[in-house]
Amino acid sequence: xxxxxxxxxxxFGLCLAFLVIVTMLYIANSFDLYHRLxxxxxxxxxxxxxxxxxxxxxxxxxFKDMQSRDKISLYLRKTEETYRELADTIIRLKGRRDYxxxxxxxxxxxxxxxxxxxxAPGEVTREQIDAIRQQARKLVDDATGFSxxxxxxxxxxxxxxxxxxxxxxxxxxxxxxxxxxxxxxxxLGPLAQMKSATELVMQNxxxxxxLSPQAQDEISDLFRAFNKMAREIDTRCDQxxxxxKMASIGTxxxxxxxxxxxxxxxxxxxxxxxxxDEEELDHxxxxxxxxxxxEQSRRASGIVKNLLEFSRTTPxxxxxxxxxxxxxxxxxxxxxxxxxHRIRFSKEVRGDLPSLYLEKNSFQQxxxxxxxxxxxxxxxxxxxxxxxxxxxxxxxxxxWVTIEVIDDGVGIPPDKxxxxxxxxxxxxxxxxxxxxxxxxxxNTIRKHDGTIEVQSTPGRGTRFIIRLPVGEPHAAV
Ligand SMILES: Nc1ncnc2c1ncn2[C@@H]1O[C@H](COP(=O)(O)OP(=O)(O)OP(=O)(O)O)[C@@H](O)[C@H]1O
Ligand SMILES: [Mg+2]
Numbered sequence: 403x404x405x406x407x408x409x410x411x412x413x414f415g416l417c418l419a420f421l422v423i424v425t426m427l428y429i430a431n432s433f434d435l436y437h438r439l440x441x442x443x444x445x446x447x448x449x450x451x452x453x454x455x456x457x458x459x460x461x462x463x464x465f466k467d468m469q470s471r472d473k474i475s476l477y478l479r480k481t482e483e484t485y486r487e488l489a490d491t492i493i494r495l496k497g498r499r500d501y502x503x504x505x506x507x508x509x510x511x512x513x514x515x516x517x518x519x520x521x522a523p524g525e526v527t528r529e530q531i532d533a534i535r536q537q538a539r540k541l542v543d544d545a546t547g548f549s550x551x552x553x554x555x556x557x558x559x560x561x562x563x564x565x566x567x568x569x570x571x572x573x574x575x576x577x578x579x580x581x582x583x584x585x586x587x588x589x590l591g592p593l594a595q596m597k598s599a600t601e602l603v604m605q606n607x608x609x610x611x612x613l614s615p616q617a618q619d620e621i622s623d624l625f626r627a628f629n630k631m632a633r634e635i636d637t638r639c640d641q642x643x644x645x646x647k648m649a650s651i652g653t654x655x656x657x658x659x660x661x662x663x664x665x666x667x668x669x670x671x672x673x674x675x676x677x678x679d680e681e682e683l684d685h686x687x688x689x690x691x692x693x694x695x696x697e698q699s700r701r702a703s704g705i706v707k708n709l710l711e712f713s714r715t716t717p718x719x720x721x722x723x724x725x726x727x728x729x730x731x732x733x734x735x736x737x738x739x740x741x742x743h744r745i746r747f748s749k750e751v752r753g754d755l756p757s758l759y760l761e762k763n764s765f766q767q768x769x770x771x772x773x774x775x776x777x778x779x780x781x782x783x784x785x786x787x788x789x790x791x792x793x794x795x796x797x798x799x800x801x802w803v804t805i806e807v808i809d810d811g812v813g814i815p816p817d818k819x820x821x822x823x824x825x826x827x828x829x830x831x832x833x834x835x836x837x838x839x840x841x842x843x844x845n846t847i848r849k850h851d852g853t854i855e856v857q858s859t860p861g862r863g864t865r866f867i868i869r870l871p872v873g874e875p876h877a878a879v
Contacts, residue, residue, distance in 0.1 A: 404618035406588070417577060424570050429845065431563050438556040441491055448488060451481040452545045456538050466523040478512060488548075495551055496697025502545045511537040520574030592621045599628065608636040608850035613834050639845055643764045645841045647712065650770045658709055665702040669695055708734055712766055722757040723765065725805065729792050738778050744787035752795035756872055758803060764846045771839035772807040772866055778830070779864060782870040796853050802869045810863035819858060864869060 448664070458470040466781060485492075485504060492501045514534045518526045599611045610629040629768075672694045682741040692780050708731055733736070733740070733747050740747050773790060780788035792804040821827045823844045828837030846855045851871050858864040 406620045409619075420573060422567075424566060424573075425521075426719070428566055431559055431566065433555060434558040437565065438559065440457060440551055441488075442549055442552045442556060444484065444488055444491070445545070445552055448481065448484045449542070451477050451551055452541050454540065455481060459534065459538060463518065463526060463534065468523065471519050473516065474536055478515075481508065483529045492548060492554075496548065500544075500547075504541070504548075507537065507540050507544060511541055523719050557716070583619040588621065590702045592625070593696055596624070596628065599632070603632055603635065606639070606845045607851070608632040608849075610612065611620075622777075639849070640764075642838070643767055643842055643846065645766050646771070646836075646838055647763070649836065650767070650774060650839075651709070651712070658705065658735070661705050664701055665698040667700040668703070672698065692871045705734070712763070712770075718758050719761065719763070721762055722764045723760045723792050725755060725803070726751060728762065728766055729769060729794070732766055732773060735770065736773050736777065739774070740790070743777055745777060745780055746787075747792075748789070752793065753796055753797055755803065758870055758872065759848060761846070765850075768843045768846050768868075769807075769841045775839060776809035776811060776864070778835075779809055779813070782812040796872070803872060803874050805868040805870070807866045808863065809865075813857040813860040813862055813864055814856070815860050819856060822856065841859075 455474060458473040458477065461467040461470040462474065475868040479845075489501060511534070513528070514537055518530055518534060555853065595611060599609065602609055610632060611625045613625045613629075622814040670692050676688070676691055680688075685860070712731075712735060719814075729749055731747075739745075776790045780790070788810045790807045791806075793808065794803065795805045818827075818829070823840050824837075826837040830837075844854055847868055847870070853869045855867050856864065857867070
C-alpha cells in the first residue's frame with residue numbers, strides 16, 4: 403500500500419469494521435443481559451411465591467390463623483404456575499434433574515401441607531410441623547439457587563459489556579494518537595517543507611525539495627511536480643538572461659563594430675606603410691611596425707573575445723569571479739556608448755575584495771543592464787556628458803561585498819521608484835526598451851542570495867547598491 407489514498411482507505415475500512423464488530427457485540431450482549439434480567443425477575447417471582455407460602459404456612463401452623471389457608475392455596479397455585487412457565491429456562495440453566503427435583507420437592511411439600519390444612523387447629527402434631535418446615539426450607543433453597551445462577555451470568559455479561567467499552571475507548575484513543583502522529587509527520591511536516599521551498603522560489607532560489615526516490619505516495623508526487631516546476635522556472639530564468647544578453651548585444655553592436663574598426667584600420671595603415679616604405683625603413687623601424695601589427699591584431703582579437711565570452715550560453719556555471727576584472731570587461735563592451743555620450747567611467751575599490759563564486763555570465767549581464775541604464779539616464783539629460791562610477795567595497799570581516807553603480811543621469815521620480823524592478827516596466831520609447839533589464843538583474847542577484855536597492859534624486863542621479871555574500875551561495879549547488 404504505497405499511496406496515502408490506499409492507506410487512508412485501509413485505515414478507515416479497519417476502523418469501520420472494528421466499529422461494526424464492537425457495536426454488534428455490544429447490542430448482542432445488551433439483549434442477552436436484558437433477557438437474563440427478565441429471567442432473574444421471574445425467578446425472583448418464584449422465590450417470592452415460595453417465601454409468601456412460608457409466611458402463611460407459619461401463620462397457620464404457629465398462630466393457628468385459619469384464614470391463611472386460602473392464601474396458602476393461592477400461593478401454591480402461583481408457585482406451580484411460575485415453576486411450569488420457567489420449565490424451559492430451568493432445564494437450560496440447571497438441567498432436567500434440578501427441574502424435577504424442585505417439582506418433587508413442591509409435590510412433597512404439598513402432600514405434607516394438605517393434611518395440616520384440613521386438620522382442626524391444635525390437631526397438627528409437632529412431627530408434622532417439623533417435616534413441613536424442613537420441606538419448605540428445601541423449596542426456598544431450590545428457588546434461591548435458580549435465581550442465583552441467572553444473576554451470576556447477568557453479572558458476567560455486565561462485565562463483558564464493560565470490557566467491550568474499555569477496549570473501544572482504548573482503540574479510540576490509539577486511533578486518535580495514530581491519526582495525530584500521521585497528520586503531523588506525514589502531512590503537516592511535508593507541507594511546512596513545501597511552504598519554505600515555495601518561499602525560496604519566491605526569492606528566486608530554486609532548491610529542490612528532498613525526497614526519497616522510492617517514495618510513491620501523493621506527497622512525494624507533489625514534491626516531484628514541485629521540483630520539476632522549480633527546474634522549469636530556473637531554466638526559463640536562464641533563458642531570459644540569455645535573451646536579455648542577446649538584446650543588449652544588439653544595443654552595443656555598432657559600438658563594437660566601431661571599436662573593431664580602429665585596430666583594423668591601424669593594421670591596414672601599418673601594412674601599407676610596410677609595403678610602400680619597405681626600402682627606406684631600417685631594421686629597427688620595420689621591427690617596430692611589425693610589433694604594431696601584432697599589438698593591433700591583439701586588440702582586435704581581445705574585443706572579439708570579450709564579446710564572444712559575453713554571448714556564450716553557459717547558464718549554470720558558477721566560478722570564482724574577480725569583480726574588478728568583470729567590471730573592466732563589461733565597461734570595455736560599452737566603451738563606444740560611453741564615448742558617444744561623453745561619459746567618464748571610473749572604478750574604485752575599497753577594502754580587501756575577495757573573488758566571488760558567481761554565475762559569471764549572468765552577472766556580467768547585471769552590469770550591462772545597470773551600465774546601459776545609466777548611459778541612457780545620462781543621455782536623457784539636457785546638457786551633454788556625465789559620469790558613471792562603480793564602487794566595489796568590503797569592510798574588514800564583513801560577510802558582504804557591496805557594489806555601487808552611481809550615475810549623474812536624470813534620476814528616477816519617487817512615484818516610479820517602486821516599479822522599476824517590475825518586469826516590463828519601462829519609461830523608454832516603444833521599441834527602445836523592454837523593461838526586463840532590472841527584473842532580470844533582480845532575479846540574478848536574488849539567485850546569488852544577494853540584495854539590490856536603489857536611491858535616486860530626480861535631476862541629480864541614481865545609485866544602485868548590490869550586496870553579495872562572501873562564500874558559496876546556496877544556489878551554487
Ligand atoms: N540609472 C537609472 N537612472 C534613471 N532611471 C533608471 C535607471 N535605471 C533604470 N531606470 C528606470 O527604470 C526603468 C526600467 O529599467 P529596465 O532596465 O528594467 O528596463 P529598460 O531599461 O526600460 O528596458 P531594457 O532594459 O529592456 O532596455 C527604465 O525604463 C528607467 O525608467
Ligand atoms: Mg535597462
